[in-house]
Amino acid sequence: METGHGGNGSAVRGLELLWGLGERPKQGRRPAFTLEQIVRTAVGIADAEGLAAVSMRRIAERLGCTTMSLYRYVPGKAQLLDLMTDCVMGEVPLAGAAPGGWRTGLERSARADWALYHRHPWILRLPAGRPALGPNGLAWYESVLRVLTMTGLPPAALVNVFDLVDAYVRGAARDSLDAAAVERHSGVTDEQWWAARAHIWDAVFVPARYPVVASLRAAGVLAHPRDRGFEFGLQRVLDSVEAFVRNQPHGRDETVKRDETRCAQCGDPVPRPTPTGRPRVYCSGACRQRAYRARRAAGSPGTRH
Amino acid sequence: METGHGGNGSAVRGLELLWGLGERPKQGRRPAFTLEQIVRTAVGIADAEGLAAVSMRRIAERLGCTTMSLYRYVPGKAQLLDLMTDCVMGEVPLAGAAPGGWRTGLERSARADWALYHRHPWILRLPAGRPALGPNGLAWYESVLRVLTMTGLPPAALVNVFDLVDAYVRGAARDSLDAAAVERHSGVTDEQWWAARAHIWDAVFVPARYPVVASLRAAGVLAHPRDRGFEFGLQRVLDSVEAFVRNQPHGRDETVKRDETRCAQCGDPVPRPTPTGRPRVYCSGACRQRAYRARRAAGSPGTRH
DNA sequence: ATTTCATTGTTTATGCTGTACGCACACGCT
DNA sequence: AGCGTGTGCGTACAGCATAAACAATGAAAT
Incomplete structure (x- = not known):
């Protein structure tokens, strides 16, 4: 019936x-x-x-x-x-072979997911019963895994790597989206939100009890350029996969060399190979200045006194 | 009023x-x-x-x-x-200085979070407005950041690294918990679930259309030893942070050496330094066998034939 | 042409949910 | 003693998912 x-x-x-x-x-x-x-x-x-x-x-x-x-x-x-x-899931472009090898393919795929989650924030609110197993979801799953086979890793490691990247992207996207949702829902920007609660933070973020958090707040890194963190973390995750692939017995590493130095403040790659000859440390003047302010505020963590 | x-x-x-x-x-x-x-x-x-x-x-x-x-x-x-x-958040033990340096401290912290999320799965269901800013949440935040200061990284990189680890742990925990929730809610085990839908998978997982997924299914790596993946990903994330710290100008790396080889199948460290002299590739007989089955089923990805 | 009947659309009803509102009571201070 | 404030409680309402019975539809069978 x-x-x-x-x-x-x-x-x-x-x-x-x-x-x-x-x-x-x-x-x-x-x-x-x-x-x-x-x-x-x-x-x-x-x-x-x-x-x-x-x-x-x-x-x-x-x-x-x-x-x-x-x-x-x-x-x-x-x-x-x-x-x-x-x-x-049908919106996200399928991962494919990219000029830079599997790393570039995986990177693009992760960024496409990130964009998808930002277009449809509600996806991360509902339970994920494994990679969504509809036609579109499965096609996407297949395409990412196909890129991963270029690493030459064995099957179990393949799904492990997939899960690693997927978990990171989803986790990072959730944080970013939750922050944006609070902002949109309450109608106040992040700064206004923090300002409205300043009387609480001032009473709470005392250096005596929370020295590190207090110094970070003074350095101005607790506010919300949270989305930059995604790129940082993504590159770290890809780095680790690359290193793992390189250390595998049968791993064939088809990645282009990428040993450019990275900004000591934000982790982004440092643009030009430095004109003066001295190794460049920060990616921009803003980052250098932030590092300077941070060192003053935090009692110089980050330098050997 | x-x-x-x-x-x-x-x-x-x-x-x-x-x-x-x-x-x-x-x-x-x-x-x-x-x-x-x-x-x-x-x-x-x-x-x-x-x-x-x-x-x-x-x-x-x-x-x-x-x-x-x-x-x-x-x-x-x-x-x-x-x-x-x-x-x-008051339940989770605060991160502290561990014998192994910041890496061990961060590792323990991540595992404690993982355990917390498994004790209280509902946490990941509700929006996270930044690291939960109550007294307990802030104490936890402070403790993890304090461990991270041992890396010598500048403030902005510090929060980036924190966000990276946090995003991964939360993302991985969500996947693991969603799977467990489906299992508990529906009353059927994962195997039963897949079995009940076998007639669909058989019609859908055709190698012609989804060769990689089909081979992975044949290799038996699509079923649920999903929690092992957490350790794999956690080690990869920590590896990447370690590499990042090492490449920093002023980064002081206080980590113990850990260049043991890892299982080509699951990524776990290979236990003993091999009695025969030949480099050991798999962490256990089960993994070796799984790799063998996988190679047969998938038309040998993972070996250069 | 009429009957049959699977299938879709609608109506009604049930038991949940969060919470606005107003009233009655209990307690500490004057 | 009595005033006033903060508390506990009952009612009420709008909204939710959905179960069950019923009306409308339209193709196939007679």
């Missing part, structure tokens, strides 16, 4: 929906919408007003039908969310 | 609650509970039945009072969630 469609359990049915395995019945009234219409409507709401605004009522209202009509297309809200995830 | 306490805005009031800045009024009826009682009750419910089970009604029921009484202690549910977060 069941509610409809003759499916054998809503979870499995959800997967069948993902892969479009349900054959259109010849008999009976024709549906007013397509599944894709519903999913895209839901995605639109989530993009515009956040995941909390995605309710069955709201979707039905936009589509001009009643709430319960939707349940003829989808077993439940959970399955709809799965469909939404795979839908937007 | 407001509802009570004379607070000036619920968000700021929430922070004041976190830091216990509200002075107990001398006049009037004495409260029946403490804030901590309420928070701990909520934490208990979240631990036992998940974040979704935490409702004001439910908490009140456990405490033996009515729902609305709770609003005398807390401006709203959002603030209560903040308090819950900082409450459990």
Whole structure:
């Protein structure tokens, strides 16, 4: 019997929906919408007003039908969310062979994910049952893994590396998005937010109790250029994978040489090979100045006195 | 007027609650509970039945009072969630100087976080407005940063490194927990889950369309020894930080030497320095066998044939 | 042409949720 | 004793997902 469609359990049915395995019945009234219409409507709401605004009522209202009509297309809200995830996974360009070898391919892939999460912040709010296993998600998964095979690593290490990069990108994106969400939701910028609570921080960030945090606050690095940190971390993660590949018995390293020095302040690569001859330490004057201020404020950590 | 306490805005009031800045009024009826009682009750419910089970009604029921009484202690549910977060942050042992230098300290800290997230999976479900800025969260933040100062890195790089490790641990923990949650919620093990969908995977994981994924599935590395991946990724992240510190102009590397070879299959360190003299490649017989099976199934990626 | 019947759309109802509002009581200070 | 403030409680409301019965549709069978 069941509610409809003759499916054998809503979870499995959800997967069948993902892969479009349900054959259109010849008999009976024709549906007013397509599944894709519903999913895209839901995605639109989530993009515009956040995941909390995605309710069955709201979707039905936009589509001009009643709430319960939707349940003829989808077993439940959970399955709809799965469909939404795979839908937007179709946006991300598939990873492919890049001139710089697997490292560049992986780097581009990670940045594409980062961009995707910023376009659809709600993705990271819902549970990730393994790399989303719809057609789009699987195509993406395959493409990244294919790039990784260029490292020559064995299968188990392959998925480990994938999980490492994926975990980092997701974690970093969540932090960045949460901060942005607070800003948008409350209507106050990060600076205003900190300012409104200044009376608390002043009472709390006392150097006696929290010397390191206090010095970092004085150095001005606690405020929000948080997105720069993503690039830093991404390069570190890729560095480590590269080193791991190089140390493997059968690992073939197809990466271009990249031993440029990096900024001692932010970790970005230092642009030009220095005109004076002296090794360049900071990537810009701003970073040098920040380092100077930081040294003064923190009682010179970062130099050997 | 407001509802009570004379607070000036619920968000700021929430922070004041976190830091216990509200002075107990001398006049009037004495409260029946403490804030901590309420928070701990909520934490208990979240631990036992998940974040979704935490409702004001439910908490009140456990405490033996009515729902609305709770609003005398807390401006709203959002603030209560903040308090819950900082409450459990008090459980994690503070990072400190370890025999192995900053690397060991950071490693222990990351593992402690991992354990915390597994004890209280709901933490990763709610938005992280920066490292949770209650007393416990800040103490933890300070302790980790203090360990990081041993690297001699400048302030901006310090927070970058912190964010890197934090993002990875959170991301990896989320994946691990989501998988476990699916398992517990649906009552089926991961194997049963995959088995119930075998008819879909068989139709979908065709080598023609998804060669890499298909070979990985055949190699048996797609199933769930997902938690091992955390150690792998953690070591890679720490490796990269170590390399970054070593390449810094003023970076002092206080780490013990650790150039043991690692398993070509899973990345774990290879235990003994090999009795035969030949360099050991796999950490165990199981890994060697898995690598063998994988090579047969995948048309030998991982060897130069 | 009429009946049959699978399938879709709608209506109604249930039990959750967070929380705004107002009232009654208890306690410390005057 | 009594005033005033802070507390605990009950009611009420809007919104949520969805179960179940029912009405409308339209292709196939007779």
